[in-house]
Amino acid sequence: MTQVAEREAEADTDRRLNMIEAINEALDIMLQRDSDVIVMGEDVGYFGGVFRCTAGLQAKHGKTRVFDTPISECGIIAVAVGMGAYGLRPVPEIQFADYIYPGLDQLVSEAARLRYRSAGEYISPMTVRSPFGGGIFGGQTHSQSPEAIFTHVAGLKTVIPATPYDAKGLLIAAIEDNDPVIFFEPKRIYNGPFSGYYDRPVEPWKRFDDARVPGGYYRIPLGQARTVREGEAMTVLTYGTMVHVTEAVAREKGVDAEILDLRTLVPLDIEAVEKSVQKTGRCLIVHEATRTSGFGAELSALVQERCFYHLEAPVERVTGFDTPYPHSLEWAYFPGPVRIGEAMDKLLQD
């Protein structure tokens, strides 16, 4: 008996989930804990989502808690605003971040400003989940990283997890947050982290410690970065899929980089950024999104303003190119190991 129990306990502490399962578990827990939580979106109900993130939730929690919607991103976000005004805590899904734009007016003009314009009479405590990012041959409309559009909007929080453990803890925190949260899920790493070498087989999450996801409720506060690895030679500010690509490059090149996974872009963990850059004196910013007016520009400006006298080299940005996301030329576009490696070399030479 005892032996069996220990094994179960051991199995539980070593339980590993991929990011999809972690997200599913977070939604399941929040649907269970709070009867005001509602999950809705295109194909999320009976079918369980095109990425399986909501699989089984409708059967468990019922059709009025988890349901399919018409194909209308404007409608999905708008009814979530109305539900929030009533007092619910909606968790709408936008099937791909590339398709969030029809809902943009409702997000920017309504959800983001409702608390402000009503002086707190009405709030919009919704969490918009949406798969984002490239690296999957998704072409122009299944690969975009539009986070900078949202970080520019006063009143929205933007969260991007990079591991199953974080995905669950951050999603629970986002759902509990009383402000509207854009929760972007890097779909390239739903099933396993990505080194940036597209010709190598994907290693499943089960082989990585970041896939250890405790059962039950836990939360990771929004606005706190995670130090992926400590280092002295430079600070890398990144998030989402690029956390793993950057880490692989640093490891392979033997660069003693300190990598910060920002996790929340707004509100940003400015203390962690300052502390790290002031220590290393060099800063590399890496994101998949296009370069001009991307979130990297904001990060670069902040580092320049706040760490200027500690900088030993100009801040470097590695990003996607300023083009729509191409299909066949994906790996020429993607900010992979070559581009990151070159930037690291340049930073160290300066």
Added chain:
Amino acid sequence: MTDPADPMDGKTNRPALSLHVPEPRFRPGDAVDYSHLAIPPAGAQPRPDEGCAAAETAPLCHDLIRVLGDDDRAHGPWDPKLDADTLRTMLGHMALTRAFDERMFRGQRQGKTSFYMKCTGEEATSIAAGMALAADDMVFPSYRQQGILIARGYPLVEMINQIYSNRGDKLKGRQLPIMYSSREHSFFSISGNLATQTPQAVGWAMASAIKGDSRIAATWVGEGSTAEGDFHSACTFAAVYNAPVILKVVNNQWAISSFSGFAGAERTTFAARALGYGLAGLRVDGNDALAVYAAERWAANRARANAGPTLIEYFSYRAEGHSTSDDPSGYRSAQEREEWPLGDPIMRLKRHLIALGEWDEERQEAMDRQCAEQVKAATKEAEKNGILGHGMHQPFRTMFEDVFEELPWHLQEQAEQAERERKIKFPEGLPRQ
């Protein structure tokens, strides 16, 4: 691009296409003749059961539900049979709203505020409709339903505080005048972005249904804004989830300078759009307070019984300019207002009460005087809190509050900057208000 196989080198014998750009019938200086408008007699429209199939309302989408006839009497199955006290209350709310509009318009011209919008001629579409709802039914108005707040007893002083963006402004000077919000009165925060409130109302109604509540939602949008995608989303979601919501289109014929033809009115009615979505639809004389009340009550009963949402078109006329920034003489005939065949909602209700022997001109005059005095007193009271022209009434820090529930570091830093600037700009403290 020419089809290379075309022997005529792009010159075909097909007729040339032409673009139709709608044009209103009357422009400035034109004589106005409304004989093309079909105004059916009051009382002639059937009243289907509130639980009927949506399709049964099809004839009513092209008709015009009317109760008050030319004889100032109530007619037909839509007569809501309201008692005289209720009718007098309704008339009082409408008169107060008009008096309020008059004074606030003047206040804008006197520089007490930056902006105002009247609802003259459309008072019934908010007041009679609002009175047919329960006090805790949630309303998602556009910017021309101030009558709902007045009917729900929201203090005039609070409205004026908001219009003046003064010290007493509950919205802390953040919102353009008339963009009210009152949760206590189940009145949703008004947005400048048109039609966004329509699918939000549907979402609120869905939430009420999810929770097994008994409250319903009601939303108003102008006919011009029905062209927005949000309106299509609202109709679709309302129908798909059988949401307990009433969607109202106030067709006042004008969207600033664009006549209703630019929202599609040349081809069909706004009520008829209900049919394609599977919503019940009603087209109502919006200047007939009894018809408005009856239609709204029909739709409310239908929604409350889980029988489905309703789309109502209130057919009316925007008697004044779009806003204090607008001069309608630049785009429409001044005669339109005088000739409008559905008359004025306040006059019609007044004459009805007089015809019933429940009112007279002396009492009307006394009521109008009393409304003007009430507004004047509220204005004086609100002016104690300052007017917009007197400068900044809110502590600078409040500008940064309520962006988020808590102040993040970057707003904290910006708030400190604003405080520093305040000390430099006003070393002796803020100018006297």
